[in-house]
Amino acid sequence: MSAGIAALPAAKRDAIAMAVRQFSDFNADNDPHGEHDCAVVAVPGRRIIWKIDYYPRDDSGADPDPTDPATTKRVLTIMLAEEY
Template sequence: MTEEQKTQEERDETAAIVAEQNDRFRSTWGADFSVPGQIVFTRGVADLSPAAKAIIMQRVQQFSEFTEANDPYGDHTFGAFEFEIAGNSYKIFWKVDLYDTAYCMGSDNPADVNVTRRVLTVMHASEY
């Protein structure tokens, strides 16, 4: 069944399943192996201090401010926040992309963890 053929109810149900899986993956920082994937920092985030990266990790794991504006599909694939450390301010984005098991193409069935791999990318807003 193509995405166009799905009813709104089916799309909402799939989005809720994907959101739960994304939340589990993100909140455990990938340690819940029932939702496979990997976490990637962009170069700009990777170059930050260990203390800044620890704050980012905690904020991504605890993120819960999903709204219609940042989560229009209800699947919890994006978040943004700001923080300060050592006199520097940062605006951070994170996003979850859903791939096939080879990480080559988008997943044919994002709600099925057996055929889907997540990539959680953390970046400066300016790197988006």
């Protein structure tokens, strides 16, 4: 999580985490590649951006198959929209 998210009260952080976990409104506008790896969610009083980045597990810079969890690690970032 970003510094902005970390600075929020625990109850707000919990609500944000739940909103990210439950997000399923992917469509052609917010997910044009069908990857389900980024979205903007609204939590009362805040716009939140979350995204998933993919990295090779061996840190080589090249991943033969980003869909394979054996070769790819995924990192979820949750941030306030204004931190983007």
